[in-house]
Amino acid sequence: MVVLPGKEVQGPVTPKGNVPQYKDNGFLHYCVTMAGFAILTIVLKYNGLTPTVVYDRFGELLGFMNVFALCFVFLLYIKGITRPSTSDSGKTGGGFVFDYYWGTELYPRICGIDVKVFTNCRFGMTVWPLLVCIYALKSYEIHGFVDSMFVTTILQLTYITKFFTWEAGYMHTIDIILDRSGYYICWGCLCWLPSLYPIVSHYLVTHPLRLGTPLATSILVFGLFSVLINYLADLQRQDVRKANGDCLVWGRKPDLIRAKYRIECGEVRESILLASGWWGLSRHFHYIPEILLSFFWTVTTGFENVLPYTYVIVLVILLTHRSFRDEHKCSMKYGVYWQEYCTKVRHRIIPFLF
Ligand SMILES: NC(=O)C1=CN([C@@H]2O[C@H](COP(=O)(O)OP(=O)(O)OC[C@H]3O[C@@H](n4cnc5c(N)ncnc54)[C@H](OP(=O)(O)O)[C@@H]3O)[C@@H](O)[C@H]2O)C=CC1
Numbered sequence: 001m002v003v004l005p006g007k008e009v010q011g012p013v014t015p016k017g018n019v020p021q022y023k024d025n026g027f028l029h030y031c032v033t034m035a036g037f038a039i040l041t042i043v044l045k046y047n048g049l050t051p052t053v054v055y056d057r058f059g060e061l062l063g064f065m066n067v068f069a070l071c072f073v074f075l076l077y078i079k080g081i082t083r084p085s086t087s088d089s090g091k092t093g094g095g096f097v098f099d100y101y102w103g104t105e106l107y108p109r110i111c112g113i114d115v116k117v118f119t120n121c122r123f124g125m126t127v128w129p130l131l132v133c134i135y136a137l138k139s140y141e142i143h144g145f146v147d148s149m150f151v152t153t154i155l156q157l158t159y160i161t162k163f164f165t166w167e168a169g170y171m172h173t174i175d176i177i178l179d180r181s182g183y184y185i186c187w188g189c190l191c192w193l194p195s196l197y198p199i200v201s202h203y204l205v206t207h208p209l210r211l212g213t214p215l216a217t218s219i220l221v222f223g224l225f226s227v228l229i230n231y232l233a234d235l236q237r238q239d240v241r242k243a244n245g246d247c248l249v250w251g252r253k254p255d256l257i258r259a260k261y262r263i264e265c266g267e268v269r270e271s272i273l274l275a276s277g278w279w280g281l282s283r284h285f286h287y288i289p290e291i292l293l294s295f296f297w298t299v300t301t302g303f304e305n306v307l308p309y310t311y312v313i314v315l316v317i318l319l320t321h322r323s324f325r326d327e328h329k330c331s332m333k334y335g336v337y338w339q340e341y342c343t344k345v346r347h348r349i350i351p352f353l354f
C-alpha cells in the first residue's frame, strides 16, 4: 500500500463533504504478492518445507485472527471517538454494542494507511487467493492432479484478479462509502472472508472429485463466462459516468437519468444513472453472474455435501439484502430521480420476476 507506485485517485464525496484519496496500486500489489508467494514456495521446497503448513494449522491461525480482530475493532472504536481521521466519525447514539458493531469512523487512517482498504482489499481479498493456492498445493501433495481442484482454483483466481483490476471502482461501493470500519466490515474481512470464501478449495483437499475432461471444461467455460458478464456490467456504469454519458451502450445512445442530489452542507451535485444495457435489464442484474459463478466453482465438489455450498447460500442472502440496503441509500440520495429509474427498470435483480 505504501511502497508500490500507483495513480492518485479520489473516492466519492462523503456526507460531510470530504473527498478520500487513494493510491491505485491494488493490481500491482496483487501481482507482487502472488509472485512473492510463488518464489517463497520454491525456496521453501528447496529447504524441505512447504506453505501447506497453513492448511494443517488453519484452526490456530483463525483463532489468532479472531482475537486480533476483536481487539483491533475495539481500538478503532476508541480511535473514532477520540482521534478521528475525518469529520465522518463519532458515536451513532445507538449505544456501545451498536457502535462496536457498526464502527465510529467511515474512513479511519493509521500512519497514513487507509484501514478499510487494508482490511478489505489488502488483507481479506489477498489472503483468499493465497489460501486457494495453498489448498491446491496441499491437494497436489496428497492426491496429485485433480481436475475439480484445478477448475475451482482457476475460477476463483480469475474472479480475484478481476477484483484487483477494478479495485479503484470498489472504492465507490457501499462497503466503503456507507459501512463504517467496525465489527461488521473489519472482523468480516479479517476472519469471515478468509474462512468462508475459499471454503470449496478447503473442502476439496479432503474430498477430491474426478470430473472428467468434458464436465470440467464445461464448468470452466460457464464460470469464465459468468465472470466476464459481471465484469462488463460493473465496467459499463463506470465507463458511462467517466464519459459523462457521451458514449455508446450496446451500440446505442445510452438511456440516462441525470440525477441531482444534495450533500450535507447543502451543495447540489449531479450523477448519472444508466437505465439501458445491463442496467436496463434489472437494477442489480450483475448479481446474477456473481451468484452463478460461485455456483460453478462450487459444483466441482458434486452434490454429496451441502457444506461447500455455504458460500453460494450466504452470497444469495448477502446480495439480496445488499440490494435492499443499496436501494434505500439511492432512494435517500436521489429521491424522485431514483423513483424515475425504478419506473423505467421495474425489477430489482431477476428480469420479469423479482
Ligand atoms: N462476493 C461478494 O461477497 C460480493 C460481491 N459483490 C460484487 O461487487 C461488485 C460491486 O457491488 P455492488 O453491490 O454493485 O455495489 P456498488 O456499490 O458498486 O453498486 C451500487 C451503486 O452503484 C450506483 N448505481 C446504482 N444503480 C446505478 C445505475 N443504474 N447506473 C449507475 N450507477 C448506479 C449507486 O451508487 P452512486 O451513489 O454512485 O450513484 C449504487 O449505490 C459487484 O460486481 C458485485 O457482484 C458485491 C457484494 C458482495
Ligand SMILES: CC(C)CCC[C@@H](C)[C@H]1CC[C@H]2C3=CC=C4C[C@@H](O)CC[C@]4(C)[C@H]3CC[C@]12C
Pocket: 120, 125, 163, 170, 175, 183, 184, 185, 187, 188, 189, 192, 193
Ligand atoms: C460479519 C459478516 C456476517 C458479514 C461480513 C461482510 C463482509 C466480509 C462482506 C460484505 C460485502 C462483501 C464484499 C463486497 C464486495 C466485494 C467485491 C467483489 O468483487 C469481491 C468481494 C467483495 C470485496 C466482498 C468481500 C466481503 C464483504 C466486504
